[in-house]
Amino acid sequence: MMKLLDYVINKTNEYIENMPKSLRKRYGQFFTSKETASFMAGLFVLPSNKQSLKILDAGAGSGILSVALIEELHSHNQINHIELVCYENDTNIITLLEDNLNWVSKHSNIDVDYEIRTENYITSQVFEYNNWLGANPTPEKFDLIIGNPPYMKIGKDAPEAKAMPDVCYGAPNLYFLFTAMGVFNLKPNAEMVYIIPRSWTSGAYFKKFRQKLLNECVLEHIHLFESRDKVFDKESVLQETIIIKIKKSNEKLEKVCITTTQSSRDFESISTFWAPYDTIVSGADKYVYLATNSSEIKTLELVNTWSYTLPKLGIPMKTGLTVDFRNRETLRNKAEDNAVPLFYSQHIQNGKVIFPIGKENEYIVTDKQGLLQDNANYLFVKRFTAKEEHRRLQCGVYLSRVYPKYKQISTQNKINFIGGLRNLSECIIYGLYVLFNSTLYDDYYRILNGSTQVNSTEINAMPVPPMDVIESMGKNLIAEHDTSVQSCDKILRSFICETDRGSKRYFERIASAG
Structure with a gap:
């Protein structure tokens, strides 16, 4: 007899072939592969004292995860009854979901009672979630929750956003609202397995969600895919996606399991790493660092030896001031009266800021003070790099004395900058360059953020040395007359305690790689 999951996968493939992707994308609808679904189902640790389980699949689609x-529960002999609740409000797929669950319930070795709810998963629970039902609300709770929620941004005034104000900041994405509501629907000590983008793991945008999730639950398992374009079967999805397993508990975990595969089809060749929980889930903002080996853990530990941040030092990283396409009337191709330099990422070359380079629109004429900044010393950092580029952090030193004719300058919003204070010495700028041009800080940022965008919020959360150490690093770099990565690594190494073998091995590895 055909396996339950094979039957549903075949029916889903027929649906995909007949339903335009543009229509499915409107609902944020991407289907989980068979191998990924089986892996997710296998992550649950079942309660040993139960014969009946209540299961939730919100955004159920065709029912693949359910x-x-x-099918996974068939191998657990003590389970003889399942109460399954599926939420799905896409009218295009509800009939398929109904047909699939009906067929499965008739062919399963376990008694399956299923219910399909076509109302909105988020807004239908707004009263329970916000405790608007009085002193004794009875919200529905589940033993197991599994899900592949819709990935779709909504407006900050959308009903779903208004239903969950405690986790929303700006215009949210449905996937993390589904995840937060799933936490609400979990019984104490119950488990949830979701496949979602990794974007929630850092940044201010997801801060409230991270704090709620990781204050109420523990993160037991993270699965990463090395190829971001091979996660969803028959889909072209470039979103970097991870699988997480959480448990609704306040227990203190020492380790979190991090597994990795190349794609959604090779779970036979899986690598496993047990990482220190407090290193992976760190700080008041609950950033989640996706380290996959002991070398990456050492990277985090070495940077975390510092206790300062750029904002604490009074020099936060900021994003460039001028959005060029919105200020076309102010742009100039050549110098003229009252024009000042407008710096782009192309001006950052081999650790220096080169100007002019004959680029279009590299001057600006404006009296809008919001587009201008003092001609002071800065470290410029590119905001965007290509996925295949060797480094994420690419920076250049800007010294005001090189351009004495200008009192002010401007920066395009595709670069970030640190500095701008009149009393910020060249040594400090060069010291910042040592940090952000080093392998250590580039590795750290890659672990923190999987995207190709360098986010100032995340940079400002990274630990840095005190100002006197940064200044000393800069003096060393100036004396070296060598701004290469290797030189920065050598200088940084001399300021980090190397008494343990792990630190020595880390620097030996990057030295040999360089």
């Missing part, structure tokens, strides 16, 4: 979990 059926993968039912």
